[in-house]
Amino acid sequence: MHMVLLSTNIQSRLRQKNGKETLITSDKFVIATGMRPHYPEEIPGAKQYSITSDDIFSMQRPPGKTLVVGASYVALECAGFLTSLGFDVTVMIRSIPLRGFDQQMASLVLDNMKTHGTKVLHKCVPRQVEKQSSGKLMVTWAHQFERLTTTAAEDFDYYDTVLFAIGRQPCTRSLNLEKVGVEINEKSGFIIGARDESERTSAPNIFAIGDVLMDRPELTPVAIRAGKMLAQRLYNRSTEHMDYVNVATTVFTPLEYGCVGLSEEAAVQKHGEDNIEVFHAFYKPLEYIIPSRPHEQCYIKMVCTRGEEKVLGLHFVGPNAGEVIQGFSVALKCGATRHQFSTTVGIHPTCAEEVIKMHVSKRSGLDPTVTGC
Numbered sequence: 001m002h003m004v005l006l007s008t009n010i011q012s013r014l015r016q017k018n019g020k021e022t023l024i025t026s027d028k029f030v031i032a033t034g035m036r037p038h039y040p041e042e043i044p045g046a047k048q049y050s051i052t053s054d055d056i057f058s059m060q061r062p063p064g065k066t067l068v069v070g071a072s073y074v075a076l077e078c079a080g081f082l083t084s085l086g087f088d089v090t091v092m093i094r095s096i097p098l099r100g101f102d103q104q105m106a107s108l109v110l111d112n113m114k115t116h117g118t119k120v121l122h123k124c125v126p127r128q129v130e131k132q133s134s135g136k137l138m139v140t141w142a143h144q145f146e147r148l149t150t151t152a153a154e155d156f157d158y159y160d161t162v163l164f165a166i167g168r169q170p171c172t173r174s175l176n177l178e179k180v181g182v183e184i185n186e187k188s189g190f191i192i193g194a195r196d197e198s199e200r201t202s203a204p205n206i207f208a209i210g211d212v213l214m215d216r217p218e219l220t221p222v223a224i225r226a227g228k229m230l231a232q233r234l235y236n237r238s239t240e241h242m243d244y245v246n247v248a249t250t251v252f253t254p255l256e257y258g259c260v261g262l263s264e265e266a267a268v269q270k271h272g273e274d275n276i277e278v279f280h281a282f283y284k285p286l287e288y289i290i291p292s293r294p295h296e297q298c299y300i301k302m303v304c305t306r307g308e309e310k311v312l313g314l315h316f317v318g319p320n321a322g323e324v325i326q327g328f329s330v331a332l333k334c335g336a337t338r339h340q341f342s343t344t345v346g347i348h349p350t351c352a353e354e355v356i357k358m359h360v361s362k363r364s365g366l367d368p369t370v371t372g373c
Contacts, residue, residue: 028234031175031182031191031201031208032227035168035218045129049137050162053078063087064160067139069126071097073251075165076109080253083118090119090157092126094144098251102263105315108297112255112317115294127154129162137162170212182206190214197241199230207234217247248329250322255297258325261313261332267303277306278362279338283354283370285319300355302338309338316355324352 012029014022037052053074056063064087068079071093083089091113098106114120123144130138136158143153170189177184183192183202191208194200198216199207207230210216210223225242232238248260267276279302284295303313311332316324331341346353360368 027205029206030227030230031172031177031206031212032210032223033171033175033212034223035170035211037164038167038169039164040126040166043126043128045131045137046126046162046164049129049131050164052163053165056163059161063163065158066090066161066163067092067137067157067159068163068165070165070167071095071099072165072167073098073101073253075163076113076251076253078163078165079118080113080116083113083116084254088119089117090121090159092121092124092141094123094125098257100263101251101257102259102301102313102315103265105257105259105263105299105301105317108299108317109251109253109255109257112294112297113253115297116254124155132158136160168211168218172212180206182208185214188214198244199226199242216244217249219247219249222247243333246329246332248325250325252322255317256319256321257315257317258321259313259315260325260329261311262303263313263315264301264303267312271305271312275306276312277304277309278302279304279358279360280362280368281354281358281360281370282368283318283351285351286349287319298351300358302341302355302358304338311336311338311341314355316351318351320351324355327352328355 012024012026014024016022037054039047039050039052041047051059056078063082066082066087066089068075068089069092071091075091076097079089079091096103096106097110110120121141124141125144126139126141128140132138137160138156138158139162140154140156170191172184172189172191177191181203184190185192191201191212192214193208194202198213199209201208209226209230211218216222222244229238229240229242232240246261248258250256250258262270264278281300283298283300285298288295298318301315302311304311314325314328314332341356342359344356346356354370357370360366
């Protein structure tokens with residue numbers, strides 16, 4: 001698509017796959033082109049021989065021994081279900097897992113994946129992907145702490161599939177947005193929303209929703225909700241705007257991680273360590289008891305302000321985390337306090353009741369392990 005500004009209207013030239021072009025003129029345009037996976041083109045062989053998460057479900061053969069490069073939720077989700085299907089899977093992590101999420105929770109997720117057979121290469125960066133005559137892919141990597149030296153130690157291994165999940169890039173570069181006055185971040189390509197109405201761009205009659213907007217949650221339900229609310233404002237006289245604060249999400253790894261609100265790190269940065277209180281609990285899901293499933297990583301954390309104990313963030317690692325967090329996210333949107341949580345009667349026996357039973361703070365130094373009912 002190619003945009004050209006014509007007076008107060010915008011003209012868009014659409015080119016189809018067969019080469020046919022269509023010219024569309026409108027007084028309003030909404031950009032919702034989303035994002036595409038990023039290939040590290042500086043790594044020889046990466047684009048020629050590797051795949052991304054977009055390709056994994058359309059493979060014509062089993063992936064076999066797989067290397068997943070990246071530590072995003074997409075990377076860990078792919079590695080998790082491939083391991084569960086019985087494949088030999090290794091995750092290569094350059095820095096930290098689940099950047100932007102609570103790091104204590106991220107470590108628990110990764111530890112659980114390791115106990116279920118997923119291998120992890122920490123602090124490593126791929127250098128090259130070479131296809132062998134056997135069809136195998138030889139991946140060479142360097143340990144990151146030696147990355148900048150000329151004698152960096154390198155390792156290699158052979159894989160059937162190499163999957164890059166190192167981030168996605170907004171599909172904005174080919175839209176000619178600068179010609180119609182839409183401001184984008186030059187480095188990332190994200191569209192910068194207006195201060196008074198985030199879905200409106202710097203061009204008054206061009207709007208953007210979803211992943212292409214800068215500093216917005218890259219989640220499908222967010223894009224859907226924002227799109228519906230924008231349509232209501234444009235054509236049904238609504239004045240309601242999308243609220244991007246306290247958007248719940250879940251990482252669908254084998255042991256799920258659901259969260260809403262601030263991470264502990266973000267809360268400390270925003271309010272100061274002396275002004276927050278963190279309540280936590282290690283618990284044992286009922287469904288884990290009879291089959292004796294490991295439960296060491298089943299953990300809940302509630303981040304609150306000190307004094308009033310307004311809940312700033314809730315983090316849950318355990319079975320059905322998405323189902324648990326979805327309900328509690330409403331409470332956070334309403335400004336709930338820990339007192340309101342703790343005076344609510346729990347449903348027994350459920351994992352969700354452990355959220356409202358939490359009473360041990362990190363500051364106390366007491367054992368947070370749940371015992372009995």
